[in-house]
Amino acid sequence: MATATRTAVINDPVGIHARPASQFAKAAMASGCTVTLRKQPDAHKVNASSILSIMGLGITRGDTIEIEVEGNDAQAVADILVATITASE
Numbered sequence: 001m002a003t004a005t006r007t008a009v010i011n012d013p014v015g016i017h018a019r020p021a022s023q024f025a026k027a028a029m030a031s032g033c034t035v036t037l038r039k040q041p042d043a044h045k046v047n048a049s050s051i052l053s054i055m056g057l058g059i060t061r062g063d064t065i066e067i068e069v070e071g072n073d074a075q076a077v078a079d080i081l082v083a084t085i086t087a088s089e
Contacts, residue, residue, distance in 0.1 A: 004069045004078035007040070008086055015060035018051070020085060025051045027084045033071030035081065040064040048081075 010016060016024075028035040028048040035048035039057045046053035048067065059065060065085070069078045 001070055002072065002074040004074035006067045006069075006078045006082045008065055008067070008082050010059055010061060010063050010065060011086070013061055015063065016054060016057070016065075016085070018055065020087075021051045021054040023087075024081065024085050025049050025054060027081055031069070031071070031077045031080070033069045033074060033077050035070075035077070036068045038066050038068075040066055 012020065024037075025048060036045040037048040037054060037057065038045045039059050040063075042057075044057075045068070046057060048054065067078055067081050067085075069081065071077070
């Protein structure tokens with residue numbers, strides 16, 4: 001099974017709030033892959049298909065996040081998820 005990891009810096013002035021968390025969770029779920037998210041440098045990974053788990057990370061402007069994707073087309077899915085989380089900025 002393929003694995004891909006991407007990092008992104010959050011530039012949205014309010015960080016990851018309900019709307020981007022919802023969009024990201026829906027995209028992660030629709031991908032058919034196992035997707036985890038963590039705020040660096042924390043080691044705690046959360047299920048990226050859960051809006052509440054994403055919001056529970058407390059991601060604010062300037063934070064770096066790590067997206068890990070496992071499954072078919074992991075590289076392409078990871079790129080799409082980075083675009084999804086940064087699109088609202």
